Each structure stands twice: as C-alpha cells, then as structure tokens.
Amino acid sequence: MKQKLITLDLDGTTLNSSSQLSPKTIKTIKNATKAGHIVSIATGRPYRMARDIYDELSLKTPMANFNGALMHVPHQKWDGEYSRTINKAVVYDLLKHKDEYNIQLLAVESKYAFLADHAAPASFDFFPHEILEEQILTEKTLRRNPTSITLLVEPHSAQLVKNQLLHHYGEYISVGVWGGPQSVLEIVSKGIQKAKAVAYLANYYNIDRQDIIAFGDEHNDAEMLDYVGRGVAMKNATAQIKNIANDITEYDNAEDGVANYLNDYLKLAE
Template sequence: MERKLIAIDLDGTTLNAAAQLSPKTKSVLAQAREAGHIVSIVTGRPNRISEDIYDELNLDGPMINFNGSLGHIPHHYWQDEYQYTINKEVAYDLLQHREELGIDMIAAEGKHMFLAVRDHPVEVGFFPPVLQSNQILNQKTLQENPTSLTVAVERRHQEHLLSYLKHNFGNEVDAAPWGGPNSVVELGVKGVQKATGVEVLAHHFHVERQNIVAFGDEHNDSAMIDYAGWGVAMQNATPTIKGLANDITPLDNDHDGLATYLQDYLKLAE
C-alpha cells in the first residue's frame, strides 16, 4: 500500500468522551507508523493543550493547531513553521464593546501567548479556572497579534456577535460557533482552515492528495475532510460532516472508532 498521510482531529475523534487516548488507539497509530504511514494531529486546540497528546503518541513530525493557523514541530525548530495572526485591533475592539455584545470571556492565544479576560464565570473546559496576573487580557498586555480569539458569549447574544464580526471584520476573520453545549465563538484568520495545515503537511512529506486520509467529527473539520483524498467521518460526527465524507466509521469515538477503522483500512495485524 502507498504511504498515507493520516490527519487526525483530537476531540470527538481520536480522543474518547473523557478526552483520553485509549490503549487501542495508541497501539493502532503506532502500528500505522511502523508500517510506514505518517500520523499528524490537526486540531482546533491550542498547542498548550495538545502537546501532551502528541507526546503520548510518540509523534515526531509537525502538528497543526488552531484549526490550521499554526504549524510547528513541538520541542524542535522547524524551518517550515508558520503562524497566521489576527490584527490585535480586533481584540481591542471586542474588549471595548464586550458589555453591549453580551461577551462573558475573551481569550487571545498564539504559540507562546495565553491572555484572557473574564467578566462572568464561564465553564469552558479549555480555560484555566484561575488566571494568573500575567494572563489578564487588556490593551497593555496584548502586545502582538494573536493567532486565535475565543469568545464566550451569552447564547441569546450569539447571533448579534456573529453579525457584528461579519459587518466590522468580515474581510479579516472567520468566526465559527463551537458545536456542543457552550456558547463559544472562535475567530481565526479569514480563509485559514484545517485544510491549510494539511496542505502544508502534504508538501512537507511529498504525499499526493489522493493518499491523504482525514478523520473528523465537527464543522471545523469540513475543509480537511473535503480536501483529503479519503475523508472519514466519525460515527458521532455531525450530519454535515457525514454528508461530506467518503466513509463513516462504524463505531464512535468512545468505542475506538478511529483505531478500528484504520486497522481495517490499512490492513494492520490484529
């Protein structure tokens, strides 16, 4: 079999419902690499909360974070490293108007940046419950352009926020609401998606598009699923993603759906 580039989303795909790697997932991904295939994490998560998973999988190639906006090799210099950034004026504007827009929290992040401001308690898993004094987001602390802005907004204000962003910054940023229970809107550089990162990986590893296999479950995986020669939706994926994919895993992310599918697809030994 020709060498495949296997692009894996983390939450809802490679990770189970407890956001953990199962023993089977680790073993199958290791087998895939031993068989000569490339495994790359392509996630919406920041690098700060995906490097532990990268290390647990013993990966050594590039990882894509922030939905395609950052490509890097953790713990190492990589000459092809890239990072797309948003003009910090967008963050300043949202900070100024956060009350009228119903914003509870804003986080500005980059490869080496984490700043946040919280006006109301927000239960969003990815954010530290307590902010250190050097993590408070304001015009003084935000000195460089962030890669990503994450905004927790009251549910009833979400549509208004989306139209405000489209009207004022539609040429600069793409704003996407998260799936799931939290009313969170994520901002990234316009036109940059997970497929942007997968294309960089394909060039780096000299893999043709038809030899890219991508796994995902949510709207932020759509461009990647579409771009890959073989796009696979998880059993637990949204109907949109299932509609875009070439195939759907018989099992969900809580029952080793990705590992079982890959074992079969790559004809790996049980």
C-alpha cells in the same frame, strides 16, 4: 500499502468521550507510524491542550493547532513552521465593545501565550479557572498579534454575535461556532481552515492528495474531509460531515472508531 498521510481531529474523533486517548488508539497510531505512514494532528485546540496528546502518540510530525492557524513541530525548531495571526487592533476594539457583543469571556492565544480578560467560570473547562496578573488581557499586556481569539457569549447568542463580528471585522477574520452546550466563538485570521494546513503538510512530505486520509466529526473538519482523497466521518459526526465524507466509521469515538478503521483499512497488526 502505499504511504499515507493520516490527519486526525482530536475532540469527538481520536479522543474518547472522556477527552482521552484509549490504549488501543495509542497502539494503533504507533503501529501506523511503524508501517511507514505519516500521522499528524489537525485540531482546533491550542498547543497547550494538544501537546500531551501528541507526546502520548509518540509523534514527531508537524501538528496543526487553532484549526490550521499554527503549524509547527513540537519540542523542536522546524523551518516549515508558520503562524497566521490576527491584528491586535481587533482585540483592542473587542475589549472596548464587550457589552455590545454580550461577551462573557474574551481570551487570546498564540503558541506559548495565553491572556484573558478574567479567569474562566467553573462551568467552562477550556480555559484556566485561575490566571496570573500578567495573564489578564489589556491593551498593555497584549503586545503581539494573537493566533486565536475565543469568546464566551450569552447562551444561544453565538450566531447573532458571529454575524455582528463578520459585519465589522469580516475583512480580517474567520469565525467558527462551537458545537455543544456553551455559546463559544472561535476567531482566526481570515481564510484559515484545516484543509489548507493539510495541503501544506502534503506538499512538505510530497504526498499526493489521493493518498491523504482525514478523520473528523464537526463543522471545522468539513473543508479538510472534502479536500483529502479519503475523508472519514465518525459514526458520531454531524449530518453535514457525514454528507461530505467518503466513508463513515463503524464505531464512534467512544468505541475506538479511528483505531478500528485504521486497523482494517491499513491492515495493521493489532
């Protein structure tokens, strides 16, 4: 089969319901790589929460973090690396107006750096429950423009806060709202989306758009699935994503949906 570029979302897609890789998924991705296909991760996760998954899959390809705001090859220097950052003045302003936006937690990240205004509550596992003094977010500790801003806001207020943020900072930022029980907003530089990261990768590898396969399940995968030649929605994907996709997996993320689809589509030896 002609060489394919395969781009994988992680949560709700490649990872199971325990946020882990199954043995079958690991074996399938390694077999796809051995068969000559290019497998790459495109995730909203920061690097710190994707590095171990990348290593478990034995990947050597570039990875997109923060929904495409960071593109890099882990563990090595790569000339194609980029990081699209947000002016730190936006963060300074958010720190001053936390109460107005009902912000319960404000955190910023880049490839290696993490700062937060305080440790995360026990109910919120995305960020550390204990942080060092030098990781406390202030105007003094934030010396460089971050790649991502994450806000935990009052329950059910995410959409309202998103509208307020876009009203004040819309010239500089894009805002995503997480699915799930918590009201979380994810902020990146304006125009950032996974589709642009995938296009960048395809250009780097000289892969035609029609030869890209992408898997996803949530709103931040929409542009990516729409852009590629074969956008595949998970069985557990949102209705919006299923409507955009070219195909839907027979099994969900807890049932090795990605692995089963790739084994069948690429005719991999299981």
